[in-house]
Amino acid sequence: MIKIISIAGARPNFMKIAPLMEAFGQHPDIEPMLVHTGQHYDERMSDLFFRQLGIPEPDVNLGIGSASHAVQTAEIMKAFEPVVLEEKPDAVLVVGDVNSTIACGLVAVKLGIKLIHVEAGLRSFDRAMPEEVNRVLTDCISDLMFCTEKSGLENLRNEGVAEERFYLVGNVMIDTLLKNKAKADESKILDELSLTAGEYATLTMHRPSNVDDPVVFGRLLDALEVIQRDMPIVFPIHPRTRNNLPKLGLADRVAAMSNLILIEPAGYLDFLKLTSSAKLVLTDSGGIQEETTVLKVPCITMRENTERPITIEMGSNQLVGTDPEKILQAYRNVVEGKLPEGQLPEMWDGKAAQRIAKILAEKL
Numbered sequence: 001m002i003k004i005i006s007i008a009g010a011r012p013n014f015m016k017i018a019p020l021m022e023a024f025g026q027h028p029d030i031e032p033m034l035v036h037t038g039q040h041y042d043e044r045m046s047d048l049f050f051r052q053l054g055i056p057e058p059d060v061n062l063g064i065g066s067a068s069h070a071v072q073t074a075e076i077m078k079a080f081e082p083v084v085l086e087e088k089p090d091a092v093l094v095v096g097d098v099n100s101t102i103a104c105g106l107v108a109v110k111l112g113i114k115l116i117h118v119e120a121g122l123r124s125f126d127r128a129m130p131e132e133v134n135r136v137l138t139d140c141i142s143d144l145m146f147c148t149e150k151s152g153l154e155n156l157r158n159e160g161v162a163e164e165r166f167y168l169v170g171n172v173m174i175d176t177l178l179k180n181k182a183k184a185d186e187s188k189i190l191d192e193l194s195l196t197a198g199e200y201a202t203l204t205m206h207r208p209s210n211v212d213d214p215v216v217f218g219r220l221l222d223a224l225e226v227i228q229r230d231m232p233i234v235f236p237i238h239p240r241t242r243n244n245l246p247k248l249g250l251a252d253r254v255a256a257m258s259n260l261i262l263i264e265p266a267g268y269l270d271f272l273k274l275t276s277s278a279k280l281v282l283t284d285s286g287g288i289q290e291e292t293t294v295l296k297v298p299c300i301t302m303r304e305n306t307e308r309p310i311t312i313e314m315g316s317n318q319l320v321g322t323d324p325e326k327i328l329q330a331y332r333n334v335v336e337g338k339l340p341e342g343q344l345p346e347m348w349d350g351k352a353a354q355r356i357a358k359i360l361a362e363k364l
């Protein structure tokens with residue numbers, strides 16, 4: 001039996017871990033274990049996802065919570081090391097690019113345990129983004145890497161990684177989307193919010209570069225003010241963003257937008273319903289660019305760069321930055337129906353986790 005400890009820490013990890021735990025649980029040669037670092041801990045940022053996605057109860061919860069980058073990363077490392085020493089796994093598997101990813105990855109390799117990175121090779125080439133640092137460093141120390149798109153393979157090649165260490169397998173987050181789409185269709189969230197399918201926008205915003213800086217945040221609000229006069233915008237607000245509104249003196253501006261509907265962070269199924277039924281999605285997230293590509297819903301990404309270029313080349317994504325004029329131009333493109341519908345990237349077919357399990361059973 002191959003014993004693999006998988007790590008889940010923050011919200012975007014949970015939809016990636018769910019299909020992996022399922023595939024590992026069904027594989028005769030894999031003994032799976034799950035560790036939650038506790039990086040995200042609110043009911044609506046964590047437990048709700050475990051319940052809705054049927055993720056098994058973590059074997060260990062490190063209970064770390066929020067802190068500065070250094071403190072959070074260090075505390076996760078301190079708490080995870082004894083778990084690895086005790087459990088003696090054959091491998092540790094990390095997903096994505098959050099602080100839990102690099103923290104647990106470092107612990108594993110320093111103890112001589114094989115490290116597996118799922119969603120490897122993505123690069124925004126913007127080192128000011130904490131996630132980019134986490135991505136580069138995690139790939140640098142990983143033994144086996146699984147990529148969602150071809151740019152990931154190219155980036156790893158360019159960084160000198162040997163061919164036999166990385167694989168294109170598709171997208172585990174899309175495994176979860178395809179599995180749960182029918183269930184999400186039954187969500188009552190549109191009725192609850194008095195929204196009509198195809199006649200509203202869904203917004204998410206939580207990148208520090210957008211919501212920690214009053215000037216940038218203010219410019220994004222300039223664009224949102226105009227759009228919400230045209231159609232309702234539903235905004236499940238991330239705790240970081242909500243905490244910042246009063247701190248940056250922007251709470252009154254947001255409250256004055258009568259068609260901007262602020263709601264608590266949504267669970268997986270409600271959020272999938274909100275995105276799949278929207279006229280368009282406005283976001284600074286990474287994963288949502290991919291989900292909208294599969295849903296064929298136009299996505300306006302309010303960032304200067306993306307580590308997921310396939311969503312622009314093939315999908316429904318427009319990368320526009322934070323200039324209000326550019327956001328509004330992209331919005332008009334959507335409303336006027338000027339954009340092609342987009343296509344599905346290779347292997348985004350709901351079977352990525354099974355491919356990963358098969359490769360791991362062979363390679364380990």
Ligand code: UD1
Pocket residue numbers: 010011012039040041042045046066067097098099100130131206238239240243
């Ligand atoms: C983290 C990830 C980011 C990911 C995002 C998704 C890193 C470096 N960043 O950013 O890549 O896109 O998660 O959500 O790992 N908070 C709560 N409750 C929670 C969690 C957080 O109130 O359950 C608040 C706290 O005030 C905390 C702040 O949100 O200080 C930020 O949380 P943190 O985990 O540090 O980073 P995120 O911004 O969530």
